[in-house]
Amino acid sequence: MIAEALGKPIGADSATHFADESDIPLWAKSSVAAVQHAGIMQGKDAG
Structure with a gap:
């Protein structure tokens, strides 16, 4: 829900580095x- 409120500007193939x-x-x-x-x-x- 937070990502939707932010407008999800990052693509699905983005790395999170977790x-x-x-x-x-x-x-x-x-x-x-x-x-x-x-x-x-x-x-x-x-990590």
Whole structure:
């Protein structure tokens, strides 16, 4: 919902650089990347 409010400006093939990125479903990648790019969600430094 947050990504939709942001307008999801990032494509589905965008990398998130999370250690578990391969576990993110393809349909959710663009939303996760948009929220991460906006600084709303970050991972832990230890991965």
